Amino acid sequence: GAVVSQHPSWVICKSGTSVKIECRSLDFQATTMFWYRQFPKQSLMLMATSNEGSKATYEQGVEKDKFLINHASLTLSTLTVTSAHPEDSSFYICSGRQTEAFFGQGTRLTVV
Amino acid sequence: EDQVTQSPEALRLQEGESSSLNCSYTVSGLRGLFWYRQDPGKGPEFLFTLYSAGEEKEKERLKATLTKKESFLHITAPKPEDSATYLCAVFYGQNFVFGPGTRLSVLP
Numbered sequence: 646g647a648v649v650s651q652h653p654s655w656v657i658c659k660s661g662t663s664v665k666i667e668c669r670s671l672d673f674q675a676t677t678m679f680w681y682r683q684f685p686k687q688s689l690m691l692m693a694t695s696n697e698g699s700k701a702t703y704e705q706g707v708e709k710d711k712f713l714i715n716h717a718s719l720t721l722s723t724l725t726v727t728s729a730h731p732e733d734s735s736f737y738i739c740s741g742r743q744t745e746a747f748f749g750q751g752t753r754l755t756v757v
Numbered sequence: 758e759d760q761v762t763q764s765p766e767a768l769r770l771q772e773g774e775s776s777s778l779n780c781s782y783t784v785s786g787l788r789g790l791f792w793y794r795q796d797p798g799k800g801p802e803f804l805f806t807l808y809s810a811g812e813e814k815e816k817e818r819l820k821a822t823l824t825k826k827e828s829f830l831h832i833t834a835p836k837p838e839d840s841a842t843y844l845c846a847v848f849y850g851q852n853f854v855f856g857p858g859t860r861l862s863v864l865p
Binding site for chain 2: 649651679686687688689690691736738740742745746747748749750751753
């Protein structure tokens with residue numbers, strides 16, 4: 646199956662700083678990638694759709710200025726959490742969707 | 758209202774005790790139903806895709822079935838290593854929506 650690599654797997658940052666999460670498709674080209682957020686014991690909630698070479702599409706309620714998405718190539722999408730606050734602490738997961746959605750390993754973000 | 762639900766929320770089984778997990782959906786224009794396994798602190802791992810009512814797929818101790826309103830994930834003679842959260846997701850229109858998941862614990 647398709648392989649999606651996400652990095653880092655966990656990160657701790659201070660409140661007010663920015664954090665970048667990378668999502669790479671290793672064996673396929675992804676014109677579209679998807680970013681999800683998951684709180685403990687809850688399911689995945691789609692945050693935004695990342696489109697190669699164009700602006701991301703954000704779900705309702707997701708602040709586009711806070712969660713910056715860049716999809717500069719067919720194999721790399723990045724999510725930057727800007728001016729992070731403790732309430733941004735969560736598990737962030739990306740996926741590249743072909744016929745089935747294959748997910749990255751996830752990034753545990755803790756803002757202190 | 759379009760919705761995806763899963764039951765039970767949590768399930769505890771003894772090793773070897775077979776059971777089924779349910780995923781119910783109320784969406785129009787189903788394009789596919791997906792099952793995933795998620796271990797704590799990890800991304801979901803793809804298990805199955807079902808496209809039409811009556812379809813069945815199997816993998817080791819797992820078997821997924823689909824009707825027009827729901828899907829079942831049957832676990833036969835589970836082992837402790839089957840303990841995980843099982844998520845279903847529904848693809849309809851341009852939407853890909855996850856259910857809340859079932860947390861399965863298999864006790865030795």
